[in-house]
Amino acid sequence: MKRLTLAIAICLCTFKGISQTSATTIEKSIWNVQTGLLGVYVNNEYRLSNAFALRTEVGLDAGFAAKTNDTKWGMIPTINIEPRYYYNLAKRAEKGRNTSGNAANFFTVLFKYNADWFVISSADDVITENMIAVIPKWGISRNIGKSKFNYEAGIGIGYYNYFGSDRKYYTYPENVAVDIHSRIGYRF
Template sequence: MKKIAVLFLIFSTITLLSQEEQTESVWRLNFLNPGVEYEMPTGNTSTLSIGTGIGYSGSYPHTSVGGSSGLITSFNPFLDIQHKWFYNFEKRKSKGLNITNNSGNFISARVLTRGESLFGNSNGTDGLDVAIGPTWGIQRKYGKNFHLLFDMGPIYYFDINERHGFFPLMLQLNLGFDL
């Protein structure tokens, strides 16, 4: 865990030293998982995104009710922090495609913290769980201010009751508006 935090800080520091900025600061309102997000430049092709709200999520293996194999749902308050490194800005610009509001493909380091389940059919956690891992994703701005973000990647999760595990594929889909 400490090694992951140190690597995250090293990558963040390196990108903060970049001179030319192509990335932009953006405020967003997401409506698929209701919340607010702020994305700020950390370098010419990197950003730090911080989002909070109440979102739908599936459960981790240890949170299902009575070993249920059906659809498990949970609505939780969340804090989502993601450091994104965009890798195709130049290619998009050369094809005449938009990079406004950080429209591009990225890899990231993501930390997602969820509070206790507000409602749903999941035991959830008794207070707090954390998921960390790398992701690959895309984000686009369409029209005047419509925003789409999709990303996926493996995660390691743990909670305050020392339950933990590896989940092979976490998916995220955000739809909303850039302000």
């Protein structure tokens, strides 16, 4: 009888633990509009499991160059895909923190494609080429109060490659990509 009671107690504790864990999951689908210092983006996060989401994003990456008497800026289209792992969602929920909109810390691998389809620029001589990047990143996503406004920040180092015919004007270290982002947005 003692063994049966112990087995039932263990099962009840296990089911209680599973139900609490499954109650704290990322949201099924989130649409977001975000902007930062260097671009504007529209993205969707789709839940793959309790802690994993697939983020797809389209936007315009911005950049600028400044010389003594001349400053140029430009924006080019970008397509990003990120599988994200939110690793502290349950811990934040246990502490009573707002986790709506997947507000938690995450690890991701950013797959980025910058296209040479068009350029919005302050100068006529801006040259772009197709570029891909694969960048492992760490980041945070948080809500601003109880509103649908949010902010996000992340950092990572990875690999990039240009797919162009003329490489003579690149002076960057070959194939090292550093990605730092800081954005504010609105969730739908």
